[in-house]
Amino acid sequence: MARILIVGGGVGGLAVALALHKAGAEPVVYEAHPSSGQDLGAFLTLASNGMVALAQVDAAPVVAEAGFPLTTMRVVAATGAEVATVPLGLHEDPLTRYRCLRRAELCAALRAEVLRRGIVVRHGKRLVSATEASGAVTAVFGDGSTATGELLIGADGLNSVTRSLIDPGCAPPRYAGQRVFYGYTTVAYGQAERIEMIRGSGAAFGHAVSPAGETYWFARVPGEELPAERIAATAPELWREWLVALLRPDATPAADIVAATGDRLMVTNACDLPAVERWRTGRMLLIGDAAHAASPATGQGASMALEDAIVLAKALRDAPSMDAALETYELLRRPRVEHNIANSARLTAGRAPSPARPRPAGPAGVPEEELVRQLDWAAPISG
Structure with missing residues (x-):
């Protein structure tokens, strides 16, 4: 089994650990914080696509239990007048309904599943550098310790250290x-x-x-x-x-x-991160906010990270080589996440969402039927 180093123990890091474990790899999570304790912090809405992604790794029930469902959305004007009331997401199935919960509660539910399945999580491991050689990558942490694996996944968020190693010239996050x-x-x-x-x-x-x-x-x-x-x-x-x-x-x-x-x-x-040109090297890869952070207007940040986890694990499971797997992952994910970044920026600026510039995959980045196939654990991945 491939040993895979995951830098970051948040939503994306824990989810990709679950997905890689199911795919037969040996993931190890390295988290900078010295313990798993977090304050209650901000909350989020986990959309139906995020819940569908969690279902692929049998984690939807524990997350559903941690939050509460949202099945409708009511839009109101400043005058108090109702603009619209509409169904929200895939609300027929309790396990695909939108969920509202604190980010710390989501992480706690995922962490409990990670530990229950015997996946190792190491705390107090802040990445400072990494080197690639002979089909492997070695991470160096702030405490002087090292770890070597076949792949290093940077799930370390908006201010990612991994991103600075993969793409040193990348522009910093933008207000x-x-x-x-x-x-x-x-x-x-x-x-x-x-x-x-x-x-x-x-x-x-x-x-x-x-x-x-x-x-x-x-x-x-x-x-x-x-x-x-x-x-x-x-x-x-x-x-x-x-x-x-x-x-x-x-x-x-x-x-x-x-x-x-x-x-x-x-x-x-x-x-947000409007453009990250390089998501990967031969043995390092970015996922979640480390690669494609959007402003919170669309409410899709966590759900996009969960989608990343499934698509990446399937690519590593099905592709003939590491290079092919990483290339397939980026090919499949870029259109969707870049569309989300652009639409979220429009909403933040007070402009209604509009179709992105034409792409082969269509105006939504990825057609709905194609996304369903990408997230279906039983369906083979294809680039």
Whole structure:
């Protein structure tokens, strides 16, 4: 079995470990953080395509259990008028419904599956360099230790060290033009299994209520990039007051939801990677946000990483060589993820999504029937 080094123990790294293990490889996860403990942090919506990807490695049930379902989306104008209410994703099957959960909860569910299946996770391993020779790659970590395998997968996120090794000239992450606020209240606003999207005058706002009656919310606010020092130094109550004043002119519940929020409020700058020219070398490869981070407007970041995991594992399982596998993976994934980056950037800029420039795969990057085949574990991969 091929020994594969996975740098990063987040959503993408854990998912690709599960997929590679199922494909017969020997994955080992190297995570920079010294322990698996994480704060509650921001939440995400895991879309149906992400749940379908998880089903291929028998992890959909544990993730479904960790979150709560979303089966409809209601869109509301700043005036409070309903614009539309539509079904959300593949909602007929409980295991393909959208799920709302904290990122830390998703990682915890995946990590538990990884450990249950005997996959090794090593903490406190921050990658600093890597060298390739004789059909192998050796990673060097900050504590001085090394590891050697047939492939190194960089699943180390937006500020990827692996990306800096593969493509040293790559432009750094780009500020996408929005600050993103996340918060939780103990007051229920809205209906079960429905996410409300508000097209506000000063912010795009979304909220959903959990079965326990807790409201999860986010606000995407256009503006200049916030310095890290200001984010760290500003107390939650000051952000809350500022955001309530911004939202109060609209005839929607957004301001009241934020006003009912205590200290569980956080803010970050939305960033993306508009172009990463090199995803791979002979023995190193990028997946997830390390290769194709999008701003959060489409809500597809985690789901795209889960798709990556399945397609890569199938390519390594089915291709005649390592080179062919990596080439097939990139050929299949680039159209879809680049389309997502572009559409998310349009939404962030306040423009409606429009078809990408014509590609052989069609305006959506990858036709739906082709995506289904790519994610179907039983179907052979093809480039």
